[in-house]
Amino acid sequence: MRFNALNLLKQAMTGNKNWDEQWPDSAPKREYDVIVIGAGGHGLGTAYYLASQHGITNVAVIDKGWLGGGNTGRNTTIIRSNYLYDESARMFDHALDLWEDLSQELNYNVMYSRRGCLMLAHTVHDVQSFKRHVHANRLNGVDNQWLTPEECKAFCPPLSLSKNARYPVMGGALQLRAGTARHDAVAWGYARGAAARGVDIIQNCPVTAIRRNADGSVAGVETAKGFIGAKKVAVSAAGHTSVLMQTADVQLPLESYPLQALVSEPVKPIFPCVVMSNAVHAYISQSDKGELVIGSGTDQYTSYSQRGGLPLIEHTVAAITEIFPIFNRMRMLRKWGGIVDVTPDRSAIVAKTPVKGLYVNCGWGTGGFKATPGAAHTFAWTVAKDDPHPINAPFTIERFRNGRLIDEAAAAAVAH
Numbered sequence: 001m002r003f004n005a006l007n008l009l010k011q012a013m014t015g016n017k018n019w020d021e022q023w024p025d026s027a028p029k030r031e032y033d034v035i036v037i038g039a040g041g042h043g044l045g046t047a048y049y050l051a052s053q054h055g056i057t058n059v060a061v062i063d064k065g066w067l068g069g070g071n072t073g074r075n076t077t078i079i080r081s082n083y084l085y086d087e088s089a090r091m092f093d094h095a096l097d098l099w100e101d102l103s104q105e106l107n108y109n110v111m112y113s114r115r116g117c118l119m120l121a122h123t124v125h126d127v128q129s130f131k132r133h134v135h136a137n138r139l140n141g142v143d144n145q146w147l148t149p150e151e152c153k154a155f156c157p158p159l160s161l162s163k164n165a166r167y168p169v170m171g172g173a174l175q176l177r178a179g180t181a182r183h184d185a186v187a188w189g190y191a192r193g194a195a196a197r198g199v200d201i202i203q204n205c206p207v208t209a210i211r212r213n214a215d216g217s218v219a220g221v222e223t224a225k226g227f228i229g230a231k232k233v234a235v236s237a238a239g240h241t242s243v244l245m246q247t248a249d250v251q252l253p254l255e256s257y258p259l260q261a262l263v264s265e266p267v268k269p270i271f272p273c274v275v276m277s278n279a280v281h282a283y284i285s286q287s288d289k290g291e292l293v294i295g296s297g298t299d300q301y302t303s304y305s306q307r308g309g310l311p312l313i314e315h316t317v318a319a320i321t322e323i324f325p326i327f328n329r330m331r332m333l334r335k336w337g338g339i340v341d342v343t344p345d346r347s348a349i350v351a352k353t354p355v356k357g358l359y360v361n362c363g364w365g366t367g368g369f370k371a372t373p374g375a376a377h378t379f380a381w382t383v384a385k386d387d388p389h390p391i392n393a394p395f396t397i398e399r400f401r402n403g404r405l406i407d408e409a410a411a412a413a414v415a416h
């Protein structure tokens with residue numbers, strides 16, 4: 001059933017009791033053409049594009065928990081594409097193009113809000129590096145502009161320009177096309193679209209191992225519900241990718257860290273945009289519910305805990321209240337963590353692997369929500385055609401052997 005004005009009216013008149021199930025909870029078949037491991041935005045999006053763009057519908061998406069319960073449902077929803085390197089700019093701008101029409105494409109409101117993202121510069125180094133980003137972005141056709149401190153304040157009135165601040169505002173880089181989207185709606189929209197095209201979504205079913213045939217090619221997966229055969233296996237398991245890939249004897253240069261976020265009590269609309277301070281590792285926007293959504297940095301130690309250390313969020317909130325003194329007396333409502341997988345150059349891997357029929361989309365670290373449609377779209381292409389899409393072609397595993405890094409780590413000192 002489509003979401004449209006007529007159906008909304010009809011359902012409202014009958015107490016909203018007759019909406020269709022959005023996606024069925026499927027039992028696994030014995031074998032699929034493609035198994036996608038991980039029902040986050042990336043995995044569900046991959047299944048959606050496999051079905052909608054490549055006509056491959058004998059597909060299962062398997063998750064150990066509930067769909068969207070990983071980083072997709074835990075992030076601070078910042079979407080932007082103002083990355084330094086050509087390869088990243090192409091990937092993230094492709095995603096931004098897809099974000100713009102995603103609600104229409106899925107007939108599901110993902111609440112994409114183009115409210116602009118302002119990256120604050122607090123030091124001379126920040127000023128130089130962000131101006132370099134602005135120039136590089138413009139050469140790549142990515143919108144980005146430099147604002148003086150006063151222009152920053154005009155764009156985001158709660159900002160303090162105090163000269164005595166620990167983190168003085170020396171200017172900012174503004175991407176107007178950037179913004180936010182409702183994160184779980186992205187998972188739900190892709191799940192609904194994929195299921196409508198015949199994809200099985202199997203929840204509460206941990207994959208314990210990827211199995212290979214005697215000739216080395218992929219055979220299927222061992223799960224809590226038994227062995228499921230597959231001609232191709234596509235891994236989109238974020239913080240658990242390296243563990244899963246090890247079961248197929250593929251070593252990946254990944255480290256998993258907890259990353260935290262928190263929200264305040266809800267207040268009336270006060271914060272019109274997204275503001276990031278890379279130097280502090282603090283990110284802030286306001287949700288439609290009115291909560292301030294605040295993102296923090298990664299823990300300093302690798303871990304699989306979905307919680308993270310308290311000192312990090314104390315540091316973030318202390319800085320936020322100095323940069324925005326108006327929020328000094330706000331109370332924080334809840335905090336949580338997710339497990340992010342980080343590569344040495346802080347760029348993703350979206351690629352074939354040395355194992356025939358095994359593909360991986362991982363390493364998005366602290367910044368993969370914004371990439372969701374672009375990564376899923378190009379990954380589906382790679383899985384369907386057994387060949388890289390031109391946009392994800394540089395995001396290989398081999399770059400860590402041959403040195404052709406996409407070094408966003410060195411460029412920004414933050415993976416966001």
Ligand SMILES: Cc1cc2nc3c(=O)[nH]c(=O)nc-3n(C[C@H](O)[C@H](O)[C@H](O)COP(=O)(O)OP(=O)(O)OC[C@H]3O[C@@H](n4cnc5c(N)ncnc54)[C@H](O)[C@@H]3O)c2cc1C
Pocket residue numbers: 037038039040041042043062063064065066067068069070071072073074075076077078079205206207208236237238239240244259260261295336337338339340364365366367368369370371
């Ligand atoms: C606190 C926080 C804030 C963030 N803020 C932003 C932001 O503002 N902007 C941005 O762009 N990015 C942000 N990110 C990063 C972003 O959330 C991720 O890069 C992105 O959501 C990854 O999507 P995914 O679909 O690959 O992973 P996930 O949504 O994590 O999906 C992976 C799925 O794999 C499943 N899985 C794992 N192991 C197995 C197994 N063995 N068997 C079966 N299933 C398995 C998990 O249950 C999970 O559902 C943030 C992340 C966190 C944690």
